[in-house]
Amino acid sequence: MLRLSIDTKTVDRCHEIAENITSRVMEELSSLSTVAIERTVARFAGVDGVTPDGVPLPNVLVDHLAEKGKIHDGVAVHLANACLALGKTPVQVSRMIAGGETDISTLEWQGTEEVTRKAREMCRDSLDKIRARRAEREALLEELPVTQTPWLYVICATGNIHEDAVQGKMAAAQGADVIAVIRSTGQSLLDFVPHGLTTEGFGGTYATQANFRLMREALDEKSRKLGRYVRLVNYCSGLCMPEIAYIGAVERLDMMLNDAMYGILFRDINMERTFADQNFSRMINAYAGIIINTGEDNYLTTVDAFNAGPSVLASQFMNYHFAKKAGLRDEQIGLGHAFEIDPAIEDSLSYELAMALLVRQLFPDCPVKYMPPTVHKKGDIFSAHVLDSNFNLVSVLTGQTIHLVGMLTEAIHTPLVQDRYLSIKSAAYMRRAAQNLGHNLEIKRGGLLDTRAASILDDTLKLLREVNEKGLFAAITEGVFAGVKRLRTGGKGREGVFKKSRWYFNPVEEDLRAGLSDRSQAPGPIQD
Amino acid sequence: MLRLSIDTKTVDRCHEIAENITSRVMEELSSLSTVAIERTVARFAGVDGVTPDGVPLPNVLVDHLAEKGKIHDGVAVHLANACLALGKTPVQVSRMIAGGETDISTLEWQGTEEVTRKAREMCRDSLDKIRARRAEREALLEELPVTQTPWLYVICATGNIHEDAVQGKMAAAQGADVIAVIRSTGQSLLDFVPHGLTTEGFGGTYATQANFRLMREALDEKSRKLGRYVRLVNYCSGLCMPEIAYIGAVERLDMMLNDAMYGILFRDINMERTFADQNFSRMINAYAGIIINTGEDNYLTTVDAFNAGPSVLASQFMNYHFAKKAGLRDEQIGLGHAFEIDPAIEDSLSYELAMALLVRQLFPDCPVKYMPPTVHKKGDIFSAHVLDSNFNLVSVLTGQTIHLVGMLTEAIHTPLVQDRYLSIKSAAYMRRAAQNLGHNLEIKRGGLLDTRAASILDDTLKLLREVNEKGLFAAITEGVFAGVKRLRTGGKGREGVFKKSRWYFNPVEEDLRAGLSDRSQAPGPIQD
Amino acid sequence: METGIGHRNCQVTSGGRASSAPHSDLVLPYGDELNDGLMQVSFTLPVAAGALAEEAARQAMKLMGLEDPQVAEAAAIGNNATFFIGYGRLTRPVELSKLRVAKPMWQELDQGTINRLLQETLARPLVVVGAATGQDAHTLGLDAILNYKGFAGNRGLEAYSAFKVVNMGSQVPNESLVAKARELTADAILVSQVVTERNVHLANLTNLVELLEAEGLRDKVVLVVGGPRITHALAVELGYDAGFGPGTRPQDVASYLAQEIARRHVELGHLHE
Amino acid sequence: METGIGHRNCQVTSGGRASSAPHSDLVLPYGDELNDGLMQVSFTLPVAAGALAEEAARQAMKLMGLEDPQVAEAAAIGNNATFFIGYGRLTRPVELSKLRVAKPMWQELDQGTINRLLQETLARPLVVVGAATGQDAHTLGLDAILNYKGFAGNRGLEAYSAFKVVNMGSQVPNESLVAKARELTADAILVSQVVTERNVHLANLTNLVELLEAEGLRDKVVLVVGGPRITHALAVELGYDAGFGPGTRPQDVASYLAQEIARRHVELGHLHE
């Protein structure tokens, strides 16, 4: 069994510090909410659909309250009040606003107790539905068990959801355990969730509720045929993290890309916005039994991977503690990692193995999401295929759980049908060929792998200490992660952050918290 | 450092038995010679060239003596006598025979002492030349050192020697350390060595002295440019083992495929012929400082590789002891092994690793020639490339010396220029990426690898015992190796075996033996 | 307050065309979406790496009728040659209905049925002589068909009571094969040809037909050839009755032989009527 | 006694043609021997695996002008589609002398020379504004050219005294880029486009040229685009001054800019004369 010799004191210390860093962020944020969170509450209340010119009703509602200076109380209060006052459903109220038929900020107050009860009640259906979908998933996993790890995870990105569904099913039949429909370029910066089935995207397909549903149905059908539950993935990151978390929960997605800092570093989204949104979105993920995938692979693609180890680990520690605070169980925290060291350097395979094993050992109950080489792939598809093969090997040797299958054409285009076929075939071969190899080898004590792992871990502790001293906001301002510097007051979506008023009320948050602390309702362990 | 736990007693026993088996064969053979051996002696004496209708003069000479019933004395005696009697050189004598101008069996006897001296003397030039070529190689290896292992070995097989030279140089520049020109189908069953530069072959290029020379010059030129000595390989197997050994020695080839039993099992060549020829050819190889490559890979391609382990090892033990008897140093004995387990089975990579390591450990000073997967490659060149990648990995992990680079197009055609480029690139990547990995891992004691290796070694001992009981001739008759059954009295080239008369004399053999036992003249250690 | 970059109505369609649409008669390669024509190529040009070589590569792709040719990789591989990997779009479709697919005429039968059919037809075992001919030493393919053990779990002809199999092995000269067939009055000759470099198999296979014809044996045997580069169409073109390619199972060959022999018997019967 | 299978005189030639022969103007792919035309292809057809699909694959290869098409692999990949790998021989040669190779006009200069040339020409630093435009968030390529650190050991434009570099980063709307260029009276605009799926880059690049023209800025700047799918020919076609593809080093771009600016200055000088 491959195991590194790791100093557990250093690990404990990293956890303590990360816990401290993230607690401070959460504290600072406790007084803030965002338009995305409020739109999510509206969705929980059943506000769905678009205006004739395509504006989603949750945006209509929240924009209306913002315009009227009432958003600080939270959307739930005013929406519930309006429902009571007008005798309408939340969606009817929203349509009236869209049509200019009402200004809900001026309606008569229906009494705090009444309004609060109404607010709670109007979100209850969604919560029930999400619990039902979670139960459905658990039942399906019993009935259609996934018996092998790593799970082979592939991407569809045709831009056309109908085509994605076809190709997703093909991939599942070829052996994929997980299908991700990646999003069109730019969706993360849209401050609304597109609506309906979509057939045009660039380098990906829009994440919409209708698209999620169509994919889920396609994969459910295929899962039954294959006798193996095929998981569906999308992204809840960008400016609509919590809304997409909601949609995904309702449409029974199984995993969601969701990182506490990705938006800040890689999309220049405002810090406060991101930290607030990630927390609420993760609470929904947690409640829905969804596995999150964090984005540490992005450090490895952006800066030299040989040197990025400590920032990857530091980020994982923080992502982990943010996730725990949002109620995610270890089994739901798919920490990101990737195989991105330049293949031109000597001993690259040894370094990859050391790092993959280190991540695995530090978070033993987390299903690490291990990402393939990308940056160092060039147009030579044959060599790229071989690079992936070593990635596949390391993944199997180190017992990873979620394995994003690399594509030989990574440097050229989003995967073609045959690219997926070839890559899955290769990954499945390695899973079979090397399945017990890791159990029959041992790490030489004090050798290259041990020393490499120890030095990365030490540097991680240093980095976390530095961040802790400065505070996370300041650390990011100074470019500690991925060399990217962001201002607390800068970035996109900042105008969507607001201070909660003393009357602020969010019934969903309350219910989620209650549900998550209630052991009987907490999502069960991952089946594999 | 990867090391299996191996029972050294079993290993010692295997050596003892193999030593016994091979000694008995050698004893039985000591009274026999073959036309190929005699033609080789003729070549040592300078008999070269062809008749106008293309018959090589060594064949003319030996056929003549055979026809006259005089071959039993060995060619040297009668040729030397003729030279003295006619006042001609060996080649002149041979031409006269070809022209029907003389019958050397009827010439007057010039006196035993005179003839013996002449016989010795006429072969001396060739022996000097071979020693000079060996010294040349050693000097070149000093000057143009090969610093990395495994040596990357690729094949040229265009059929046209000029094209082979071009492609061999390309491959060397791409990173190949060793170039083999493989032979046209069917050459092994020719009972003569074709002459001159050849431009047509099927799946390979004819082995001729002119072709050897052209390739050697091409690679010497390239070696200088690259600052790295590029080794040249050809085959001395088939019906002309010793003749090709001679040609290779003179043209400074560096390696030769040469197996004690390959001809018997895979070409249905007569047993006695093969055992006699292999011994004489190996003495020449030994003297010339050439590394032989044995053919155990062929068992793995012919029968199910998962089960062929014991026959591979048994054959290696025997090949090793035959080789030692012919004067080869361990460093010259490139025992064959291959990566041929069906990739469809579970744990195939673990089994390959166990076997590769076992071979490596059993023959620690022999430069194992590790062959790539072939049989289980199909038309899917991408998957084939990945299979090769695992082969490359095992080779690097286990510290092999001679690495025959697998080709992604193995199932389709002999290598194209780009196939070699891609495959060398991939093998070089693995050599770099995993160079120290094997030193930083250990085998788990008593795990899958240890037990697999132990069981193969035990079965090898059983098999050797069985062969020893029966004797090697009988064992082959019963199909113990590769399931192939051959009769001692059957097979091709049998008519070329004859009993030595009491006057039989072979000056080359004597000088080779003397040279090989003389430590100062023995080839130096391999530089790497 | 504005919601960020403004609303954008993503194109919504009620039922976009998807690749599962019934396939039409005109087909094109399918990469990212049905009929997008995507084609991957790789090749080497004897031109030194550089702008000229890349343009030459694109030109080569255009000569193949590939639109929008992209050079994904251009690697100098020595001797002033450059290796290319490219992608382009084929725009000329394949018309499925126009294709002529040559197939030997047989249905898959099980071992029992084959034995019975042959027993009924011949009332004696069918004599099969097999060989890897010429200089070809590749016997594994032939063995897979003939030997008891068979191939991929499917037993070889030796395992059938209805066949008497003589496997002559490797590097058998055509002359010896013909002699053996005559000696045994073989019903079928099964030839394997694996080495195809410089089309050496074509000459060898043609020579066998000529020998058989010269000896008046051609019509007396079912003549079959197999190997990784053999197609039925090629076999027929060369004067064989059937050809079998990669992945052939013994049962396929047994089924074919049984039905072909039965068919000939009936025809012969008619002839004698 | 006979020596085995009899003598065979292997064809002997004094100097067979080898591939190192000087390359002619007409070139074909080079696989096993010069100009043998060997071409590897892979593609998927929406046809269920089987004889028809294989024939369709051969037909597709024939449509590409490949002779002797061989299907090496045919794999069912689901949804009634089959993936093929094949080899064939291209017989129509590429005529090298007929090729038009579009290249930006510049010679490689070293850092010192570039700095000097620009200093002499402008007597002030050359102002460069760079951005990954539209929705493109891929900045590594642009950073490789602009940032001090550079690419593969070759320092970026920031490392030159003669450049003043403003790197606007990712997902920059064309409008913002144009505004910034105006604000700084930029001498050169450097655009990166990496996402090319569904040709999204073409629309985006065209739009930038239109904006610059509308603002009367087009002639006042050297307009450059780069990215893994960019060629100089494409760039020129889209109305750019130069295009840079994969593997571009900062020095290439610096050399080009220095020489282009110098050239324009001279022309302008002539104009004013």
Ligand code: B12
């Ligand atoms: C094993 C092997 C060998 C073994 C053969 C052992 C043996 N007893 O057969 C050994 C090591 C001896 C060998 C030697 C050589 N080989 Co070889 N060999 C192979 C290899 C790896 C596998 C072939 C094989 O057995 N496949 C498994 C069988 C079951 O598949 P199959 O032959 O396709 O058979 C199936 C069908 O085709 C069909 N079939 C086949 N025959 C018949 C006959 C009938 C009647 C029917 C109905 C069906 C049928 O049914 C079979 C079952 O489905 C291939 C590469 C590859 N991966 O394919 C190279 C390969 C065939 N060999 C090749 C070459 C060049 C050689 C040599 C000439 C090299 C040399 N110069 O030394 C030598 C010389 C051999 C000679 N004189 O012919 C080339 C041929 C290139 C070409 N296209 O012409 C190949 C493709 C390798 C390469 N890329 O260079 N080889």
Ligand code: B12
């Ligand atoms: C790193 C990377 C990312 C990183 C980017 C980080 C960053 N800060 O740049 C992250 C993870 C964020 C990312 C995200 C996405 N990516 Co991305 N990514 C890559 C990847 C792996 C490497 C690209 C790279 O940086 N190469 C290294 C640089 C140095 O090379 P280069 O860009 O070619 O630049 C050189 C030259 O082209 C030239 N050059 C480039 N620009 C310029 C400009 C000028 C002026 C000049 C003179 C020269 C020049 O000089 C440079 C040095 O030589 C490629 C795959 C690959 N291996 O190429 C995919 C790839 C480019 N990404 C792709 C996609 C689809 C995406 C996403 C849209 C996926 C999604 N739906 O979520 C997202 C969204 C991004 C967006 N909105 O644009 C596709 C694009 C497909 C296509 N042909 O359109 C690729 C090819 C992967 C794939 N096969 O799917 N990606």
Ligand SMILES: Cc1ncc(COP(=O)(O)O)c(C=O)c1O
């Ligand atoms: C956590 C996370 N979110 C989102 C994305 C996708 O990017 P975009 O923001 O363009 O959707 C990634 C990509 O790697 C990611 O890791």
Ligand SMILES: Cc1ncc(COP(=O)(O)O)c(C=O)c1O
């Ligand atoms: C020892 C040995 N000799 C010769 C050969 C080549 O075969 P042939 O006899 O056709 O030259 C091989 C092929 O693997 C071999 O291993």
